[in-house]
Amino acid sequence: MNKKSVSELEEIVSQVRRDIVRMVHSCQSGHPGGSLGCTELLVALYFEVMNRKEGFDLDGKGEDLFFLSNGHISPVFYSVLARAGYFDVAELASFRKIGSRLQGHPTTHEGLPGIRIASGSLGQGLSVSIGAAQAKKLNHDKGLIYVLMGDGELQEGQVWEAAMYAPHNKVDNLIAIIDYNGAQIDGATQDVLSLGNLSAKWLAFGWHVIEIKNGNDIASILEGLSEAKSQANKGVPVIILLHTEMGNGVDFMMGSHKWHGVAPNNDQLAIALAQNQETLGDY
Numbered sequence: 001m002n003k004k005s006v007s008e009l010e011e012i013v014s015q016v017r018r019d020i021v022r023m024v025h026s027c028q029s030g031h032p033g034g035s036l037g038c039t040e041l042l043v044a045l046y047f048e049v050m051n052r053k054e055g056f057d058l059d060g061k062g063e064d065l066f067f068l069s070n071g072h073i074s075p076v077f078y079s080v081l082a083r084a085g086y087f088d089v090a091e092l093a094s095f096r097k098i099g100s101r102l103q104g105h106p107t108t109h110e111g112l113p114g115i116r117i118a119s120g121s122l123g124q125g126l127s128v129s130i131g132a133a134q135a136k137k138l139n140h141d142k143g144l145i146y147v148l149m150g151d152g153e154l155q156e157g158q159v160w161e162a163a164m165y166a167p168h169n170k171v172d173n174l175i176a177i178i179d180y181n182g183a184q185i186d187g188a189t190q191d192v193l194s195l196g197n198l199s200a201k202w203l204a205f206g207w208h209v210i211e212i213k214n215g216n217d218i219a220s221i222l223e224g225l226s227e228a229k230s231q232a233n234k235g236v237p238v239i240i241l242l243h244t245e246m247g248n249g250v251d252f253m254m255g256s257h258k259w260h261g262v263a264p265n266n267d268q269l270a271i272a273l274a275q276n277q278e279t280l281g282d283y
Contacts, residue, residue, distance in 0.1 A: 069125020070150035123156025152184030167206030
């Protein structure tokens with residue numbers, strides 16, 4: 001995989017944002033807010049940070065693996081996978097349509113390249129990623145495991161069972177990431193169920209904690225992920241608190257939880273597209 005500059009990654013980000021709003025608009029269903037907020041992260045992971053092999057198989061031996069736990073932000077995941085060459089970009093047009101492999105929440109039964117678990121039932125991704133990380137250790141595989149969770153998802157108890165398990169078992173080839181945007185479908189996380197001091201919580205559970213204050217800035221993300229990789233294989237798992245803005249890159253979607261799961265209308269789509277340059281060609 002050829003290394004890319006920050007400006008090249010930002011061009012990919014712009015195209016992925018276009019993909020997201022067009023996909024959700026086309027079927028008038030889906031979750032644009034969190035997808036837009038995590039665009040920079042997934043682009044950085046798949047186009048710069050992760051060690052990926054050509055092609056795809058479920059085992060993923062000899063490469064880094066990524067698991068999406070908050071599966072409702074599938075639009076950004078599908079776009080990045082397609083733009084990274086896992087399947088034809090034209091297939092993005094089938095998002096959430098009858099018979100499509102690109103369901104609202106990713107699944108494995110249709111054999112979509114890049115998808116290793118079904119996700120959407122929140123709280124499960126960290127447990128799955130721990131299992132994959134331990135499998136790599138058993139196989140003497142040096143690959144790292146990355147997993148993304150939403151901050152509202154942390155209200156699921158299974159997350160904290162996994163949070164105890166990983167340090168106890170020295171699962172140190174794991175880098176977990178929290179999309180820390182402070183918003184969920186019913187409002188602000190602090191109003192629905194306050195997360196308290198997240199950094200202190202994860203430290204108390206025995207994790208190495210890294211905060212990326214500007215989680216929508218490619219350079220900051222690359223710096224934080226580089227630090228995370230430097231802390232891997234040192235006896236404790238790593239977690240990144242990634243401060244993002246829901247709806248980032250589309251001005252009328254930012255600053256509110258309203259766009260967690262609402263599709264833009266025709267006029268809103270036009271505004272969103274005008275704010276994000278077509279750089280790789282629309283599908």
